[in-house]
Amino acid sequence: MSPASNQHVTNIASVNSEQTAVCSGDGPTSGKDSKTDSRVSLIGLDRESFQSTLVSLGEPSFRAKQIWHWLYYQGARTFCEMTTLPRALRTRLSDSCNIDRPSVSRLQLSEDGARKWLIRFSDGQEVECVHIPEEDRGALCMSSQVGCTLTCKFCYTGTQKLVRNLDSGEIVNQFLIARDTIGEWPSPKNGRMISNIVMMGMGEPLYNFDNVAHALRIIMDGEGIALSRRRITLSTAGVVPFIQRCGRELGVNLAVSLHAVNDEVRNQLVPINKKYPIKELLASCRLYPSGRNSRRITFEYVMLRGVNDSDADARALVRLLEGIPAKVNLIPFNAWPGAPYECSSNNRMHSFADIVNDGGYSAPIRVPRGRDILAACGQLKSESERAQRHRV
Numbered sequence: 001m002s003p004a005s006n007q008h009v010t011n012i013a014s015v016n017s018e019q020t021a022v023c024s025g026d027g028p029t030s031g032k033d034s035k036t037d038s039r040v041s042l043i044g045l046d047r048e049s050f051q052s053t054l055v056s057l058g059e060p061s062f063r064a065k066q067i068w069h070w071l072y073y074q075g076a077r078t079f080c081e082m083t084t085l086p087r088a089l090r091t092r093l094s095d096s097c098n099i100d101r102p103s104v105s106r107l108q109l110s111e112d113g114a115r116k117w118l119i120r121f122s123d124g125q126e127v128e129c130v131h132i133p134e135e136d137r138g139a140l141c142m143s144s145q146v147g148c149t150l151t152c153k154f155c156y157t158g159t160q161k162l163v164r165n166l167d168s169g170e171i172v173n174q175f176l177i178a179r180d181t182i183g184e185w186p187s188p189k190n191g192r193m194i195s196n197i198v199m200m201g202m203g204e205p206l207y208n209f210d211n212v213a214h215a216l217r218i219i220m221d222g223e224g225i226a227l228s229r230r231r232i233t234l235s236t237a238g239v240v241p242f243i244q245r246c247g248r249e250l251g252v253n254l255a256v257s258l259h260a261v262n263d264e265v266r267n268q269l270v271p272i273n274k275k276y277p278i279k280e281l282l283a284s285c286r287l288y289p290s291g292r293n294s295r296r297i298t299f300e301y302v303m304l305r306g307v308n309d310s311d312a313d314a315r316a317l318v319r320l321l322e323g324i325p326a327k328v329n330l331i332p333f334n335a336w337p338g339a340p341y342e343c344s345s346n347n348r349m350h351s352f353a354d355i356v357n358d359g360g361y362s363a364p365i366r367v368p369r370g371r372d373i374l375a376a377c378g379q380l381k382s383e384s385e386r387a388q389r390h391r392v
């Protein structure tokens, strides 16, 4: 896998500083180190905490609504842009509240239009976030953790130790940064190029449920970004106890990384299966609210040569899914340096897909996007980690 050619790599450190407008109060404090920054972070606070924070700073409660609108509808990056606020208040807020975006250490554009951001937080930790455009829409693949604890054998992120959970502000900021780059402010009603979110980047979102839930509620809020829960998909390797909470509290679409049809193989590929085996996982899918109305659950199935790709596996998959409103996404395995597997042949994938289709489930073979910039499914890993591996 070759890294992106240089013409597709933009170092946007300079872009960042240009875009940060400076007005009285914004200059000296923006970009402060988190250890020395005593300002309250506003991005990532839910509506209630957002309001109470501003009230505790002595502001009347209608200000919270106004500022929320500036941040999440208009996309304001500084208080000085918030021209409906009195000038003195803008200065005061700049001194007491932090709305800085994290920095983007690298932005890459694939030949197929996919974009990948390497986002660096104030403690130096990094995650990746990917935009996959279609003709008139596009999905943003966001991360929930720095690294991952799941150690799925075929996943590049799985080779990276978990460093930490992202907080809700860091999750929301991935969306805001993508919107800045793509130029999608103020929040358009229709024709959005970031029309969908998939929580399929680095990490296991259900191991960081509270922060993911906070972030998604902010993104769904009708007075800001207003992205419908129907356009958000959360992907899990199968953290069974949180699947019901996800359905009940968020009501977003569910994707489940199944990848095998028996516990023996799944224990190898997705070790969390030893804790929550296939039977328990599928029982929780049967109860998932969106599964019971017209929205189907997506089952992801990575095609690994000679491991999980036989006709018998395909038939077993159809039997397993019986009674679940489901579709199957067949993902050609995306190789990474040192990966222990190979992708199934085209013929094998088609034969597998035909059996699943004949069984009554739609089973498209996903076309990998952003392969030239290592942005395809399961290839995300922070640049610093990658560089360390390289040196070993």
Ligand code: SAH
Pocket: 152, 154, 155, 156, 199, 200, 201, 202, 203, 204, 205, 235, 236, 237, 238, 255, 256, 257, 300, 301, 302, 331, 332, 333, 334, 335, 377, 378, 379
């Ligand atoms: N932890 C969550 C979300 C992150 S992974 C989950 O497991 O669902 C997002 C999807 O990419 C999962 O279906 C995962 O199994 C798949 N994936 C990981 N590595 C891959 C690879 N190298 N090739 C293809 N798909 C991969």
